[in-house]
Amino acid sequence: xxxxxxxxxxxxxxxxxxxxxxxxxxxxxxxxxxxxxxxxxxxxxxxxxxxxxxxxxxxxxxxxxxxxxxxxxxxxxxxxxxxxxxxxxxxxxxxxxxxxxxxxxxxxxxxxxxxxxxxxxxxxxxxxxxxxxxxxxxxxxxxxxxxxxxxxxxxxxxxxxxxxxxxxxxxxxxxxxxxxxxxxxxxxxxxxxxxxxxxxxxxxxxxxxxxxxxxxxxxxxxxxxxxxxxxxxxxxxxxxxxxxxxxxxxxxxxxxxxxxxxxxxxxxxxxxxxxxxxxxxxxx
Ligand SMILES: Cc1cc2nc3c(=O)[nH]c(=O)nc-3n(C[C@H](O)[C@H](O)[C@H](O)COP(=O)(O)OP(=O)(O)OC[C@H]3O[C@@H](n4cnc5c(N)ncnc54)[C@H](O)[C@@H]3O)c2cc1C
Ligand code: FES
Numbered sequence: 001x002x003x004x005x006x007x008x009x010x011x012x013x014x015x016x017x018x019x020x021x022x023x024x025x026x027x028x029x030x031x032x033x034x035x036x037x038x039x040x041x042x043x044x045x046x047x048x049x050x051x052x053x054x055x056x057x058x059x060x061x062x063x064x065x066x067x068x069x070x071x072x073x074x075x076x077x078x079x080x081x082x083x084x085x086x087x088x089x090x091x092x093x094x095x096x097x098x099x100x101x102x103x104x105x106x107x108x109x110x111x112x113x114x115x116x117x118x119x120x121x122x123x124x125x126x127x128x129x130x131x132x133x134x135x136x137x138x139x140x141x142x143x144x145x146x147x148x149x150x151x152x153x154x155x156x157x158x159x160x161x162x163x164x165x166x167x168x169x170x171x172x173x174x175x176x177x178x179x180x181x182x183x184x185x186x187x188x189x190x191x192x193x194x195x196x197x198x199x200x201x202x203x204x205x206x207x208x209x210x211x212x213x214x215x216x217x218x219x220x221x222x223x224x225x226x227x228x229x230x231x232x233x234x235x236x237x238x239x240x241x242x243x244x245x246x247x248x249x250x251x252x253x254x255x256x257x258x259x260x261x262x263x264x265x266x267x268x269x270x271x272x273x274x275x276x277x278x279x280x281x282x283x284x
Contacts, residue, residue, distance in 0.1 A: 004097070006028070006029070009067075009091060010092045010093075017148075017150070018150055019074050019075060020074075022073050025070050026061075027067065029069060030071065034103035035103055035125075035131055037057075037058050037103045037124075038056060038124075039071065039097060040100060041053055041056060041085065041097075043085070054081040055100075057120075057124040057198070059074050059123040076119065076120045097229070101253060104128055107135065107194060110137050112137070112140075112190050112192050113140070116141075116142045116144075116183065118179060118197075118200050119151070119199060121221075122152045122198070125198060129161060139161050140161060140162055140165075140186050140189075142167070142179045145168055147170050147172050163189075180203070180207060197220045199223075219261065220264065224252040224256075230254070231251050234251065236253045237252070238264065239273050239276050240259055247265060247276040248277045249277075249278070
């Protein structure tokens with residue numbers, strides 16, 4: 001189903017640690033949304049000079065209710081756009097485009113799955129955890145952040161998981177260290193078949209390396225800078241190896257944001273590798 005462009009009204013604004021959860025009316029969006037999809041929001045109102053929409057993972061959707069459906073997103077205040085968004089109030093209107101991108105692929109048969117989230121990267125994992133459990137999968141979750149304040153939704157996701165392991169860089173909650181410090185243990189304990197990960201690029205790269213070393217299939221949801229979010233501007237490209245072994249610069253907004261972790265050339269992200277299809281040949 002194609003994405004929708006609609007005006008959503010703010011139904012609720014909730015603080016969760018350093019994050020703000022916005023609930024927006026979005027009729028028709030829930031039916032189209034799969035775990036891993038994202039949406040784009042216009043910033044600053046109709047007269048705004050901030051032209052670029054901002055991308056947010058879809059955290060929750062409700063298909064029914066008096067508003068004919070709603071969508072929740074989790075916002076970490078960062079620059080101008082996110083700071084403007086966290087100041088929205090009930091009944092404000094926002095321009096929404098979504099759902100966008102390629103979502104996570106779910107296993108056909110029951111499988112043992114580990115979900116790894118870094119910071120607000122846990123947001124798209126809630127819907128994923130619910131759908132995996134509905135399919136009879138075992139779900140173990142690892143949630144990590146620099147500090148306790150930067151973790152999102154740990155109590156809530158615990159309900160959908162067989163086990164939850166929390167890490168913080170400073171040890172303010174859970175194990176001191178990074179998600180990758182506990183990942184091998186959880187792989188061992190859960191006899192993992194699949195890992196799903198969402199978070200900063202460094203974390204995804206490290207998770208993909210461990211998965212490769214342990215022979216576990218891994219899907220990563222990347223966060224590249226996106227200007228249009230709909231496949232037009234090429235801002236969001238990254239080098240990905242195709243099934244034919246050839247590296248292509250692919251758009252993370254329409255070909256991703258979910259990619260097989262073993263196919264992303266993590267060390268070359270931000271560059272065009274010389275062996276990528278169509279790479280500049282140096283002055284010819
Ligand atoms: C798929 C995806 C999912 C995301 N999910 C979440 C989420 O759930 N929660 C959350 O808080 N954040 C999420 N983000 C990050 C969020 O979009 C950024 O925090 C936000 O874009 C920063 O906006 P800002 O206005 O606060 O920052 P600013 O730094 O003021 O603005 C960043 C803007 O510049 C654009 N930009 C940056 N680099 C370039 C470039 N090289 N060329 C062109 N444009 C550029 C960005 O696309 C963005 O529009 C997600 C990003 C992506 C791509
Ligand atoms: S953000 Fe414009 S092509 Fe992906």
